[in-house]
């Protein structure tokens with residue numbers, strides 16, 4: 001492993017290699033939390049390391065592989081939290097990750113795997129050219145890199161060890177939470193008891209390029225129409241037979257065809273059919289509902305209820321059941337003003353590191369969306385990595401270091417604000 005003449009950077013990289021060596025792919029087919037044993041193994045490894053750190057206490061690891069710990073700070077200051085997920089994406093690639101550090105030379109592609117002739121080419125991944133002359137963490141072409149989210153885990157663990165040796169920070173308590181199964185539906189964050197995270201706000205470090213600051217995500221719900229028709233032999237079907245396949249066809253025709261993922265972007269929401277099983281006896285249609293705007297989100301759910309009433313009126317002899325379930329919330333719902341300290345201090349920390357924040361309304365959810373629904377405002381910011389969920393995932397070493405520096409500056413920024421200060425009166429629950 002390459003070393004650098006910067007202790008923090010070496011620690012980050014050393015941790016990254018150690019944590020990526022523990023395979024922790026989640027498994028959508030499992031119905032237990034954690035969905036794979038590697039996530040518990042990683043959580044146990046982190047818990048052991050935290051036990052060695054002087055200022056860390058309240059280390060709790062539960063059977064569901066949710067690990068929380070506190071870096072003890074000044075009780076007069078706000079407690080803040082950092083949240084990372086233990087799993088790597090459940091994808092049809094090797095779960096053994098063998099990261100390597102390569103030097104990117106201008107105009108040259110990167111050979112990921114000599115034996116298998118796998119390349120990271122500028123023509124396919126143009127973003128790589130931004131990092132000419134830099135050292136870059138890359139895969140061996142057979143797996144993801146796992147910077148999603150082990151870069152964040154490395155940053156949080158390095159923060160804990162640095163804060164333990166630099167108590168002069170003067171910050172409040174810093175809570176760390178490591179949760180399983182983000183990639184298969186934010187399951188760990190949803191299961192996390194908010195009492196284990198008694199903080200003013202928290203942060204996930206689960207976005208891509210340097211500067212990304214996510215303070216908006218979708219509001220999300222899933223819906224399903226379960227339809228039981230009235231099957232008969234077609235020879236005697238007149239005025240009796242009700243075919244669920246045709247009822248599904250009615251539903252699909254009533255949806256807004258122009259407002260689906262293939263025709264929307266930015267802050268445009270959608271209702272999207274995601275699964276369908278249908279035969280002449282019964283049908284099951286699943287839909288995703290997404291919108292950044294809470295009111296528009298509620299209108300989309302209401303539209304499905306309208307459709308449901310129309311179907312019940314039109315097909316009185318069929319049994320048609322609609323279920324709608326909220327699955328996560330826009331993190332902005334718990335951050336009423338964009339200039340709230342939870343976001344403003346993050347932007348300030350970035351600027352202190354010479355980075356211009358790039359605000360993103362994410363077309364998806366983060367663990368912060370699940371925490372937001374529990375009343376913990378949780379924005380998200382960059383790891384520095386690109387191309388999550390692919391063999392081309394890469395993390396420039398300098399960007400990784402910047403991610404750590406922003407994290408440390410963020411803790412310093414919060415350390416400047418006393419809990420009793422008027423500056424934070426508008427924070428939720430204050």
Ligand SMILES: [Zn+2]
Nearest residue numbers: 085148149206
């Ligand atoms: Zn992630």
